[in-house]
Structures are given as structure tokens and as C-alpha cells.
């Protein structure tokens with residue numbers, strides 16, 4: 248335990264507030280490496296309401312750690328106030344005991360809790376994984392829906408726990424490649440794609456609805472046919488029927504790490520060229536984010552839709568990260584019945600079948616808070 252340290256008290260990284268002109272490939276050095284776990288005393292609410300809801304819709308998020316052990320090169324969390332700085336992973340073990348009283352103290356219990364908006368709930372850190380399982384158990388035991396969003400390793404105990412509460416639990420798994428070399432470059436601490444697919448299969452076998460997110464789509468790299476078609480085929484083979492696809496946006500906070508990751512594979516300069524002239528949107532607390540030019544995004548997504556069809560999968564995207572692009576691939580298919588006594592439609596603007604904000608969680612899109 249670090250005396251006096253609190254998750255909230257640590258110097259936050261500045262929020263992104265860059266203007267369009269400031270969003271360019273930066274030349275600052277990147278800082279990478281497996282974050283070191285520091286036990287801290289946590290302050291502030293455990294559960295954060297989804298952005299714009301102030302808890303009214305009952306959708307909340309919880310992060311067990313500040314920082315993420317997976318340290319992906321494209322992670323937007325670096326640009327949020329919750330990022331504790333490079334190489335840091337802050338964790339309060341008492342969160343497990345605190346969750347029950349925290350819910351009891353709320354005016355109304357959450358309807359749905361997303362783990363985790365700004366971290367991964369299944370990092371390669373036993374203590375954190377154990378805490379995740381206990382918190383999920385507590386939430387499900389109270390009849391609260393759980394959406395577990397991860398790029399981490401899904402083991403049988405995780406799938407078994409989620410599967411023990413049909414209608415209450417769902418999972419969303421991010422994966423963009425089966426290629427070890429790409430995975431090592433972009434998400435070196437995450438399990439390889441094939442391993443994540445095994446996790447998806449285990450979840451499906453346990454009866455857990457899974458939303459697969461093809462994220463990040465990096466133009467000219469992970470969006471290439473030779474990368475995606477084998478992945479889509481493999482997903483179809485294990486029983487996945489539809490996937491959600493989003494192109495990566497650029498944001499100053501993670502550009503240095505992304506650039507450093509792409510340089511050895513010769514893609515850093517090309518990426519800068521591909522985003523040249525792309526629109527800038529303000530995305531929640533991230534501030535200004537730069538996107539691939541509309542024509543490139545539209546063409547790329549159309550190609551991916553057709554490859555999905557080739558593999559027998561429906562590929563969807565939505566306005567959450569593409570405010571200038573109509574929904575492609577149709578409306579989200581209905582999620583399996585959940586908490587039948589409290590039905591809710593998907594959130595406006597969400598392309599997620601689980602009604603979570605588009606791209607929510609696990610650092611590839613918008614956090615709910």
C-alpha cells in the first residue's frame with residue numbers, strides 16, 4: 248500500500264483539448280513497458296455513471312485499476328484524467344469489500360455495470376483478476392447486469408461465472424488480428440488473437456452473449472484483407488455471427504506510443520499520410536480526435552462488410568465513432584433477453600448490441616463516464 252496515495256489524487260494526464268491543427272503525428276518519445284502494480288487507497292465513487300446520464304439510465308462503469316496492465320499503443324485512456332502516468336497501475340484491494348456498501352448507499356441500484364471503461368478487468372495480474380471475479384459475483388448476485396469488456400485472457404472461471412447468470416451477463420472482446428507480429432507491436436501485453444478467440448469460444452459455450460469488436464482498425468494495416476479475412480473466418484467458425492468494427496481515431500495523448508509501435512513495421516509515416524485531411528470530432532472527455540477521411544472510412548468499412556459476408560458474418564459500425572457516417576451493416580441485433588423486468592432500448596447513437604456507448608470500455612473508444 249502506498250501511504251497517502253489515492254487513485255484520484257495522482258497527477259492526472261491533461262485532458263485532450265487540442266485543436267484540429269494540434270492533432271498531428273507528434274515527435275515526442277513514447278514510454279512503454281509493463282505497468283507496475285501499486286496498492287493505493289482509493290477515494291471517490293466506485294461506480295461512475297455513463298456520460299450524460301448522471302446515473303438516470305442506470306448505466307455505470309467501474310475501473311478496478313487506474314492505468315491498464317495491457318498498455319496498448321492505441322489506448323485513448325492516456326488522454327483522460329484517470330491515467331496515472333506511464334508504467335503505473337494503481338489498485339485498491341479493498342474495492343471488493345467496498346462495492347456492496349457503495350451500491351447500498353446509492354439512491355437506486357445500477358441497472359447495468361460495465362467493466363471497465365478505462366482499464367481492462369482481466370489483466371495478467373492475479374490479484375486484479377480475482378477482484379474482478381468477486382465484483383462480478385457481487386453484481387450478478389444483486390441482479391445487476393454486467394458487461395465485461397476485455398482484450399485480456401478469458402479463462403473458464405470467468406466464462407463460468409458470467410454463464411451462471413443467463414440474461415444478466417454479457418462480454419465484449421476486442422481483437423483486430425491473428426498475426427503475432429502485429430499483436431506484439433500494438434498490444435504487446437495482451438494475449439495473442441488466437442488466445443482471445445479461444446476465450447470468445449469459451450464464453451459462447453458457457454452461454455454468454457459476446458460482442459466482438461474489430462478494434463483497432465488501422466488503415467493499411469489491420470484493415471487489410473489478408474489480416475481480416477482469416478480473423479473473420481475464424482470468428483465465424485467458433486460461432487460468432489456479427490462483429491462491430493471501428494477505425495482507430497488519433498488523439499495526441501497516444502500518438503507517440505502508436506508512432507513508436509508502428510515505426511519498426513514501417514507504418515508510422517504512412518499512417519500520418521492516410522489521416523491527412525481527415526475530420527476532427529470532439530469525442531466526450533477525449534476532446535478533439537482526428538479521424539480517417541470520410542471517403543477512406545466509408546470505402547474501408549464497405550470492404551470489411553463484404554469480407555464479413557464472405558465469412559458468413561454481419562459487420563456493423565455506427566455513429567458513435569463515426570458521427571459523419573450513417574450506420575452501416577444494419578441495426579444492432581437484439582441482445583438476448585436480459586433483466587426482463589427492466590427492459591431498455593439501446594442508447595441512441597450506440598451501435599453496440601448491448602446498448603453500451605459505442606466503443607465503450609477497454610480503451611478503444613468512448614468510456615461511459
Ligand code: SF4
Pocket residue numbers: 315316317318319321322323324365366367397398434608609610611
Ligand atoms: S486499450 Fe484497453 S486493454 Fe489496451 S491498454 Fe487501453 S484499457 Fe487496457
